[in-house]
Amino acid sequence: MTITHHLSEPLVMAYAAGTLPEAFSLVVATHISLCDECRARLGAHEALGGAILDAVLDAKDAAAPASLAPDSLAATIARIKAMDRTPPTPPRPPRTGLFPAPLRDYAGDGPEAVKWRRVGGGVRQAILPTGRGATVRLLHIPAGSSVPDHGHRGTELTLVLQGAFRDDSARFGPGDLEIADQSVEHTPVAEAGPDCICLAATDAPLRFNALLPRIAQRFLRI
Amino acid sequence: MTERAGAQDDWNDLMMRIRDDRDMAAFADVFRHYGPRVKGFLMKSGAGSALAEELTQDVMATVWHKANQFDPERAGVATWIFTIARNRRIDALRKSRRPEPEDLPWGPEPEPDQADAISLQQETRRLGAALAALPKAQRDLIERAYFGDLSHSEIAAETGLPLGTIKSRLRLALEKLRHKMS
Ligand SMILES: [Zn+2]
Numbered sequence: 001m002t003i004t005h006h007l008s009e010p011l012v013m014a015y016a017a018g019t020l021p022e023a024f025s026l027v028v029a030t031h032i033s034l035c036d037e038c039r040a041r042l043g044a045h046e047a048l049g050g051a052i053l054d055a056v057l058d059a060k061d062a063a064a065p066a067s068l069a070p071d072s073l074a075a076t077i078a079r080i081k082a083m084d085r086t087p088p089t090p091p092r093p094p095r096t097g098l099f100p101a102p103l104r105d106y107a108g109d110g111p112e113a114v115k116w117r118r119v120g121g122g123v124r125q126a127i128l129p130t131g132r133g134a135t136v137r138l139l140h141i142p143a144g145s146s147v148p149d150h151g152h153r154g155t156e157l158t159l160v161l162q163g164a165f166r167d168d169s170a171r172f173g174p175g176d177l178e179i180a181d182q183s184v185e186h187t188p189v190a191e192a193g194p195d196c197i198c199l200a201a202t203d204a205p206l207r208f209n210a211l212l213p214r215i216a217q218r219f220l221r222i
Numbered sequence: 223m224t225e226r227a228g229a230q231d232d233w234n235d236l237m238m239r240i241r242d243d244r245d246m247a248a249f250a251d252v253f254r255h256y257g258p259r260v261k262g263f264l265m266k267s268g269a270g271s272a273l274a275e276e277l278t279q280d281v282m283a284t285v286w287h288k289a290n291q292f293d294p295e296r297a298g299v300a301t302w303i304f305t306i307a308r309n310r311r312i313d314a315l316r317k318s319r320r321p322e323p324e325d326l327p328w329g330p331e332p333e334p335d336q337a338d339a340i341s342l343q344q345e346t347r348r349l350g351a352a353l354a355a356l357p358k359a360q361r362d363l364i365e366r367a368y369f370g371d372l373s374h375s376e377i378a379a380e381t382g383l384p385l386g387t388i389k390s391r392l393r394l395a396l397e398k399l400r401h402k403m404s
Contacts, residue, residue: 013381014374017367018308018320024374026321033324036400040392042323043297044385049308050301051350052368053259065258066265069275073253077246079283091325102321131318155375181375 005176007031007038011157016045021133023201026102027157027177030199033100034175098161103199106130107138111162111197114138121145136201141165143195147188154204156180163196165189233299234343241289252299253282260307266369267311277314281307294339295395298346311370326399338395345387352383 007015007028014020015028032039069075092101097110106128107114116124124140141147147165157179164173167188172178180186190196233255239248260281264274284306292302312320353361360382367377
């Protein structure tokens with residue numbers, strides 16, 4: 001897999017810091033599962049987190065340590081003794097289908113396990129359950145069809161899992177991540193060949209009928 | 223600048239003793255150094271003092287419990303503890319799940335490459351020094367990103383820190399692993 005479109009620097013840092021909404025983290029973790037370059041970048045940004053933890057600068061500094069409770073070590077050793085009796089969690093089994101492990105936890109082994117819903121133009125989607133702040137869905141776009149207008153109001157991340165799509169300036173194949181914000185106006189088209197399957201997350205409600213009350217939007221999870 | 227210059231090597235040694243010998247005295251040393259740092263990190267991230275204390279004890283117990291996963295070729299002690307504290311924070315403060323990348327079939331090797339671990343340590347130490355040398359305003363901005371004060375769109379694209387050298391080292395380690403797997 002040759003990946004040409006990677007995570008942006010702020011996305012790697014925010015994922016390393018653990019501050020992204022769950023929907024974005026899912027897209028980032030899925031890309032990293034496919035991309036050693038971004039996995040190494042994540043490791044470097046985690047090292048920066050370690051350097052911040054380790055920094056002893058001055059007491060007024062943001063990273064100043066806090067004093068522990070007097071019995072802290074004894075209480076921790078008591079926890080260790082209690083934890084030693086809990087069985088360790090087994091590792092995740094290796095990949096068998098199209099979906100890497102983080103996505104598999106949400107959507108099953110591959111497209112055949114997904115409960116797709118038609119959204120028009122031959123396109124199907126499945127919204128995955130995640131916490132607040134952003135939404136994520138799988139898109140199945142027939143080869144040659146337009147990717148539905150996702151109306152960027154915030155940031156949208158689109159990760160290609162199978163097939164490819166193309167817009168005016170670039171082609172996005174398996175593993176590639178498109179990062180779009182308000183300034184991007186485009187109509188990507190799925191290439192001929194295998195149908196295009198993407199994982200797409202956005203931190204803004206998708207553009208929809210403006211008269212639809214916000215509460216209904218939340219209910220419909222769009 | 224630091225309370226114990228060049229102490230990174232010592233922390234790695236202590237962590238190896240926890241991992242390989244289940245050495246409780248070594249754990250107490252690591253606890254005294256990193257416990258207050260983890261608590262400070264959690265409080266800066268929005269936890270009250272009581273919750274931060276509770277979570278710190280939990281994080282440090284996890285350090286003991288998961289010591290078999292510590293691999294100095296992949297991450298130094300501070301980095302490794304940071305990731306445990308970060309994950310605990312997401313769980314407890316943000317009350318959300320953290321999707322994790324697919325596991326690679328590497329764990330601590332029976333015969334770790336000492337040279338690789340040492341150069342990663344040296345580069346990590348250089349990173350710490352570069353962080354300390356940043357102008358205070360810029361350093362604060364980076365720290366706030368890690369404490370959860372900044373959204374991804376507010377994070378600057380360039381830190382000016384030597385992250386590239388650590389990235390290249392980890393990239394080489396991944397290539398070696400892929401080579402072994404194929
Ligand atoms: Zn990448």
